[in-house]
Amino acid sequence: MKLGTYILKRIFxxxxxxxxxATIVFFIxxxxxxxxxxxxxxxxxxxxxxxxxxHQLGLDxxxxxxxxxxxxxxxxxxxxxxxKSNRPVLIDIINYFPAxxxxxxxxxxxxxxVGVVLGVxxxxxxxxxxxxxxxxxxxxxxxxxxxxxxxxxxxxFYYQLDWFPGGGRHNLFIFPTHVTGLxxxxxxxxxxxxxxxxxxHHIILxxxxxxxxxxxxxxxxxxxxMLDILRQDFIRTAKSKGLSxxxxxxxxxxxxxxxxxxxxxxxxxxxLLSGAVLTETIFSWPGLGRYIxxxxxxxxxxxVTGGTLFIAxxxxxxxxxxxxxxxxLDPRMRA
Amino acid sequence: MEKVKNITxxxxxxxxxxxREPILEDWKHTFYLWxxxxxxxxxTVIILIFLSIAIFAPLLTxxxxxxxxMNERLLPPNSQHIFGTDQYxxxxxxxxxxxxxxxxxxxxxxxxxxITIGIVVGIIAGYFGGVTDEVxxxxxxxxxxxxxxxxxxxxxxALGPNLTNxxxxxxxxxxTIYARLGRAEAMKVKSQPYIEAIRAIGANDLRIIVFHVLPxxxxxxxxxxxxxxGTIILTAAGLGFLGLGAQPPTPEWGAIVSDGRSYLVNHWxxxxxxxxxxxxxxxxxxxxxxGIRDILDPRLRR
Numbered sequence: 001m002k003l004g005t006y007i008l009k010r011i012f013x014x015x016x017x018x019x020x021x022a023t024i025v026f027f028i029x030x031x032x033x034x035x036x037x038x039x040x041x042x043x044x045x046x047x048x049x050x051x052x053x054x055h056q057l058g059l060d061x062x063x064x065x066x067x068x069x070x071x072x073x074x075x076x077x078x079x080x081x082x083x084k085s086n087r088p089v090l091i092d093i094i095n096y097f098p099a100x101x102x103x104x105x106x107x108x109x110x111x112x113x114v115g116v117v118l119g120v121x122x123x124x125x126x127x128x129x130x131x132x133x134x135x136x137x138x139x140x141x142x143x144x145x146x147x148x149x150x151x152x153x154x155x156x157f158y159y160q161l162d163w164f165p166g167g168g169r170h171n172l173f174i175f176p177t178h179v180t181g182l183x184x185x186x187x188x189x190x191x192x193x194x195x196x197x198x199x200x201h202h203i204i205l206x207x208x209x210x211x212x213x214x215x216x217x218x219x220x221x222x223x224x225x226m227l228d229i230l231r232q233d234f235i236r237t238a239k240s241k242g243l244s245x246x247x248x249x250x251x252x253x254x255x256x257x258x259x260x261x262x263x264x265x266x267x268x269x270x271x272l273l274s275g276a277v278l279t280e281t282i283f284s285w286p287g288l289g290r291y292i293x294x295x296x297x298x299x300x301x302x303x304v305t306g307g308t309l310f311i312a313x314x315x316x317x318x319x320x321x322x323x324x325x326x327x328x329l330d331p332r333m334r335a
Numbered sequence: 336m337e338k339v340k341n342i343t344x345x346x347x348x349x350x351x352x353x354x355r356e357p358i359l360e361d362w363k364h365t366f367y368l369w370x371x372x373x374x375x376x377x378x379t380v381i382i383l384i385f386l387s388i389a390i391f392a393p394l395l396t397x398x399x400x401x402x403x404x405m406n407e408r409l410l411p412p413n414s415q416h417i418f419g420t421d422q423y424x425x426x427x428x429x430x431x432x433x434x435x436x437x438x439x440x441x442x443x444x445x446x447x448x449x450i451t452i453g454i455v456v457g458i459i460a461g462y463f464g465g466v467t468d469e470v471x472x473x474x475x476x477x478x479x480x481x482x483x484x485x486x487x488x489x490x491x492x493a494l495g496p497n498l499t500n501x502x503x504x505x506x507x508x509x510x511t512i513y514a515r516l517g518r519a520e521a522m523k524v525k526s527q528p529y530i531e532a533i534r535a536i537g538a539n540d541l542r543i544i545v546f547h548v549l550p551x552x553x554x555x556x557x558x559x560x561x562x563x564x565g566t567i568i569l570t571a572a573g574l575g576f577l578g579l580g581a582q583p584p585t586p587e588w589g590a591i592v593s594d595g596r597s598y599l600v601n602h603w604x605x606x607x608x609x610x611x612x613x614x615x616x617x618x619x620x621x622x623x624x625x626g627i628r629d630i631l632d633p634r635l636r637r
Contacts, residue, residue: 013473020477028493139625143618145569147576148592148610151599159600274484278573292485293577296492308481308489316480 006327014320021312026070029301030063070305079306084298089306092291097310098181099169100287103279104272106184106203107211112265114215116258119222123230123257124249134219141216146275150209150282157205164205167284170198206283210275214268221264226257259329266322270315368630375626381619389435396429401584409602419604421594427605430586431612437587438616441502441571442564448506450560453513458552460514461521462544472518478511487570488579496574498581505570509563513556520552558627565620572613588613 054060058069073079079089118134125131158166169183170176176195179186184203187196229235230253238248277289284290288307295303352359369375388395398416404424412419418427460471478486490504524530525548533543572589574580581587583594588609595605 013476016473017476017480020473021480024477025489028489139618139621140614143565143621144614145572145576145589145592145610145617147573147589148606148613151592151596151606152610155599155603270482273482274573277484277488278576281577289485293488293579296488296579299492304489304492308485311485312481315482 003328007324010320010323014316017316018313021316022071022074022309023067025305025308025312026067029305030066074309079309080302082295082300082303082306084295084300084303089302092303093288093306093310095181096286096288096291099183099285100273100276100280100289102169102182102184103203103206103210103285103287104269104276106207107214107272108265108268109211110207111211111214111218111268112261114211115218116222116261118215118219119261120226120249120254120257122219122223123226126227131223134223138216138219141212144212146209146213147278147282149212150206150279153205153209154282165202167202167282169202169286170195174198206279206285209282210272210279213275214265214272217268218261218264222257222261225260226253229253229257262322262326262329266319269318269322273311273315365630369626372626372629374622375629378619378622378624378626381615382623385435385616385619386439388432389439392432392436396426396432398426398429400425400430400433400586409598411602412604418608419602421591421605422598422602425584427591427608430591431588431609434586434588434591434609434612435616437498437581437585438568438571441498441505441587442567444502445506445509445567445571446560446564448503449509450513450556452506453510454517454549454553454556456510457514457517457519458521458544458548461518461552462525462540462548464522468518471514475511475514478508481508483508484570484573488574488577491574491579496579496582498585498587501571501574501580504574505567508570509567512559512563516556516559517552520555521548524548524551558631561620561627562624565617565624568613568617568620 051060058066061069077090079093081087082089082092085092118137122131122134154166157164165171174195176183176186176199177190177192179189183199184196187193187199235248235253238252243252273289276287277293279285280287280290281293288311292304292307292311295301295307369379402425404420407416407420407424409422410416410420410424416426416428418431421427421430456471456475460468487501487504487508490507491501494500494503530543530547533547538547568588571580571587572592575587575589576593578593581590583590591609592606592613595602595607595609599606
């Protein structure tokens with residue numbers, strides 16, 4: 001299959017899946033047994049007021065009509081008005097999402113750097129102390145609950161040692177200029193270094209907590225794939241040609257060993273978005289995960305619907321990009 | 336006469352063992368491999384201790400895990416309460432011990448529901464192929480399009496946050512993996528010559544699926560299940576922590592961590608001990624899972 005055809009096919013499939021996702025979310029949010037109108041107005045609201053509200057929210061229409069309205073809304077990127085903040089859900093998402101992306105990207109950078117370095121050294125010095133250290137590091141990383149690690153680090157580095165701030169994206173008295181919503185990027189663009197350092201200081205702890213599990217799985221895959229490559233014939237050829245060990249590892253082995261890591265990075269993105277919910281809750285990080293959790297706790301169902309759909313869309317998009325880049329690298333994947 | 340009967344019986348028993356020698360040999364070999372992977376042994380020991388704690392919980396503590404005692408609030412670990420007490424004066428140690436029961440229960444129910452859905456969807460898709468396969472796999476993709484925890488928490492919130500619904504929600508998120516695996520296995524099995532032979536004898540699809548495809552497809556699914564048990568605990572604990580899983584006073588470990596969260600600064604013990612419990616048990620499952628993977632896939636064994 002040609003790459004172009006493959007990409008078109010994948011985009012079409014993603015649209016089909018997104019339609020299904022929208023249907024699933026619609027049915028989930030419509031079976032919420034608690035009455036959203038009751039949640040807004042309180043239990044003792046007069047019946048006329050309740051009817052009026054139901055009409056306003058379109059809840060008195062037949063379910064099929066509600067579904068069509070809902071799909072129409074999605075096509076126009078209109079998820080309705082949040083019952084809690086009284087703003088359009090889309091505006092809320094635009095406000096909250098950059099924080100999540102910034103945290104996810106920071107964690108990813110941490111995870112890839114630490115994971116690849118540990119994995120490579122672990123493979124080169126197999127069964128030496130660095131290998132043992134990195135294997136303990138990675139088995140702990142996939143076993144520790146994110147929220148518990150977060151709480152412990154907060155306790156240690158904020159309450160006890162006061163090395164890092166206790167949560168949020170920046171100090172209260174800082175008013176960053178809004179360009180893209182990504183705090184670190186904005187402060188670089190506007191050369192506001194005080195804000196940049198403050199933001200960096202705030203992101204280190206949550207990024208570590210969120211990225212740890214991904215770093216662990218990347219280092220395991222990196223180790224296994226590096227060991228696999230080092231046993232191959234072309235490495236032996238390179239050795240017999242008399243190339244230096246350094247050259248063999250960096251020029252020949254590392255490049256090939258990195259390919260499976262690309263898949264793991266793609267897969268990690270989902271667990272990163274899941275983990276972001278917990279990390280954001282612990283570090284009071286104003287991101288989309290915490291937005292959805294808060295919306296769920298007060299039954300703000302337009303916000304839940306919009307937030308969940310948006311996260312699912314971003315996640316599918318990331319998977320699509322990973323698959324396409326994989327197909328571009330390896331034609332056998334285009335089946 | 337009696338003697339003859341005895342001899343034939345003896346022969347039968349011998350034959351019985353003779354026939355099963357390869358199986359026995361296989362078990363011995365597995366045991367040998369297991370013994371030579373020390374990490375898998377550590378994992379097994381951790382899981383066995385975890386299961387024993389769950390089974391013998393009432394023998395291990397004299398306190399009721401949900402009984403409040405306002406005179407003994409927030410006591411640090413001491414000889415009476417080795418893990419201290421929480422803000423309602425409940426013994427943290429007995430909450431952690433009884434929590435093991437809750438976690439075992441979660442793993443058990445989630446496994447059964449998700450394996451059942453996954454196997455049914457996967458085998459039907461793999462066996463029939465064509466449009467059926469396409470439709471079922473697209474449905475699977477739809478569930479895979481959500482980050483796991485987010486779908487699980489929206490589902491629990493929709494069904495009403497409590498222990499039962501948490502288990503249903505996690506199962507509804509988890510089945511996709513088994514479906515994909517079951518499908519791949521069913522596709523492999525259905526093209527075998529012996530399936531063709533059975534069909535030629537006149538067996539119908541249902542019979543072939545239930546008696547021939549299912550038994551051949553299930554073992555990789557079971558292996559995958561043991562690899563995922565740690566993740567099930569982590570997801571349940573995450574939901575409990577967010578307040579969208581098991582509700583107080585259920586002693587679910589994630590919920591206990593969440594209970595102690597606002598007391599962390601001066602009363603570290605409420606949060607620390609259940610967290611350690613989760614980490615150790617998940618570590619045990621991961622070590623065991625790695626061991627199983629190493630035993631089954633000799634390429635990774637180094």
